[in-house]
Amino acid sequence: MIESESAIVAAIRLLVTGDQAVWSIIGVSFAVSLRAVVIASPFALCVAFLLAYKSFAGRRFLLTLINTLMSVPTVVVGLTIYLLLSRNGIAADLHLLFTQTAMVIGQVLICTPLIIAMAHSTFQSGDQKAYETAKTLGASSLASMWTVIKELRFGLLAALIAGFSRIIAEVGCSMMVGGNILDRTRNIPTAIALETSKGEFIIGIALGIVLVSLTMLLNTILNYFQGSGEIK
Amino acid sequence: MKPFEISSIQDLKLYRGKRLVLDIPHLELKTGAVTILSGPNGSGKTTLLKILAGLIEADEGVFKSNSREISCAAAPKEFSGLHLYMHQVAYMFSGTVVDNLSFGLRQRRYAKDIIDSKIEKILKWASLNHLADREAKTLSTGEQHQVALARARILDPCLLLLDETTAHMDKSARIRTYQLIKDLQNDGVTMLFATHEEESQHELNGVKLGIADGKLL
Numbered sequence: 001m002i003e004s005e006s007a008i009v010a011a012i013r014l015l016v017t018g019d020q021a022v023w024s025i026i027g028v029s030f031a032v033s034l035r036a037v038v039i040a041s042p043f044a045l046c047v048a049f050l051l052a053y054k055s056f057a058g059r060r061f062l063l064t065l066i067n068t069l070m071s072v073p074t075v076v077v078g079l080t081i082y083l084l085l086s087r088n089g090i091a092a093d094l095h096l097l098f099t100q101t102a103m104v105i106g107q108v109l110i111c112t113p114l115i116i117a118m119a120h121s122t123f124q125s126g127d128q129k130a131y132e133t134a135k136t137l138g139a140s141s142l143a144s145m146w147t148v149i150k151e152l153r154f155g156l157l158a159a160l161i162a163g164f165s166r167i168i169a170e171v172g173c174s175m176m177v178g179g180n181i182l183d184r185t186r187n188i189p190t191a192i193a194l195e196t197s198k199g200e201f202i203i204g205i206a207l208g209i210v211l212v213s214l215t216m217l218l219n220t221i222l223n224y225f226q227g228s229g230e231i232k
Numbered sequence: 233m234k235p236f237e238i239s240s241i242q243d244l245k246l247y248r249g250k251r252l253v254l255d256i257p258h259l260e261l262k263t264g265a266v267t268i269l270s271g272p273n274g275s276g277k278t279t280l281l282k283i284l285a286g287l288i289e290a291d292e293g294v295f296k297s298n299s300r301e302i303s304c305a306a307a308p309k310e311f312s313g314l315h316l317y318m319h320q321v322a323y324m325f326s327g328t329v330v331d332n333l334s335f336g337l338r339q340r341r342y343a344k345d346i347i348d349s350k351i352e353k354i355l356k357w358a359s360l361n362h363l364a365d366r367e368a369k370t371l372s373t374g375e376q377h378q379v380a381l382a383r384a385r386i387l388d389p390c391l392l393l394l395d396e397t398t399a400h401m402d403k404s405a406r407i408r409t410y411q412l413i414k415d416l417q418n419d420g421v422t423m424l425f426a427t428h429e430e431e432s433q434h435e436l437n438g439v440k441l442g443i444a445d446g447k448l449l
Contacts, residue, residue, distance in 0.1 A: 130325070
């Protein structure tokens with residue numbers, strides 16, 4: 001039986017004293033998820049912009065596809081990448097299975113549809129005169145797009161934070177393609193799953209505290225930007 | 233190559249699906265003159281202005297100057313930055329009035345000292361000195377339109393396209409705006425002013441054209 005209070009105290013002690021294993025796990029989580037968001041963001045924002053501002057054949061289908069991909073379970077994404085990277089897969093020669101790179105690939109695929117969907121909504125709700133004004137004043141299409149992104153930076157930042165929040169806590173893909181190797185591919189969610197399965201709850205609680213605190217922090221930042229970023 | 237100074241439009245057509253929404257066989261624009269385009273809501277004023285600004289690509293038509301012709305496909309690229317369109321409600325970028333005024337100059341990679349010099353002159357022209365460091369989005373509608381006019385004027389446009397610029401303004405703001413437009417006219421800027429207000433037609437001395445259902449009257 002867990003003695004909850006002493007377990008929580010022990011968990012906090014692990015964090016505060018800089019336990020190497022715990023902080024290694026936290027470091028892997030941030031390293032993988034931050035890289036995934038940084039890689040996904042430019043492509044996602046460009047696609048979202050095109051969906052909002054341009055008419056082209058297949059636009060509706062693409063929107064439907066993106067909304068569908070948002071709902072794909074992370075373990076299915078993990079399974080797909082596993083099959084590609086495994087010994088019999090077409091990308092076996094890359095030797096990426098059970099590496100952080102494989103986890104990054106998976107998390108990019110998971111967060112991209114979400115960032116596109118939220119950014120598209122932000123672009124649609126923004127004042128479309130911004131783009132026309134930039135264009136008429138001589139900005140190129142790319143410069144005009146960048147201007148719109150700057151004008152809507154708060155809402156778009158919310159999209160990126162939402163994407164990051166999704167992948168920092170996902171376990172399905174990370175477990176399948178990362179292999180949960182300590183100091184290499186064990187991140188917060190996979191560590192919690194492992195420690196809980198062993199009946200070792202203190203590390204799990206410590207990491208849970210980190211995850212909840214991070215989620216609180218991200219939502220606080222999100223609310224702050226959404227509040228101050230309103231068009232008045 | 234000299235900037236394209238449009239003098240006439242031939243056989244301009246725009247379709248929305250199968251519906252012909254703009255059909256202008258011929259339109260002359262006199263260099264340095266104001267053309268006042270009047271018509272009810274939905275008559276095609278904004279569409280025509282946006283085509284001339286290069287913001288919308290027409291399906292058919294040719295734009296002519298004294299020296300050459302431009303097809304409707306090439307027009308958006310040619311007109312961007314030369315034919316300046318002003319929305320009915322001007323859009324202000326985040327930042328100060330000076331940031332907005334310098335936007336077009338920064339896109340053209342002007343040197344900082346040239347930008348500062350041009351900003352100083354345009355602030356004086358539009359009597360905006362007292363608003364220079366204000367956040368542009370916090371200005372009144374009339375003040376924002378003055379900034380938008382100055383923002384366009386600073387770029388020495390070949391053609392200025394004003395889309396119901398004085399709508400949503402109180403009387404004093406309208407008077408001030410008409411004065412700025414007359415100043416532009418005296419400076420030889422070619423303008424196309426779309427309006428459905430009779431007052432605008434009386435205040436501005438220019439060629440009057442009517443438009444309805446996408447056709448010139």
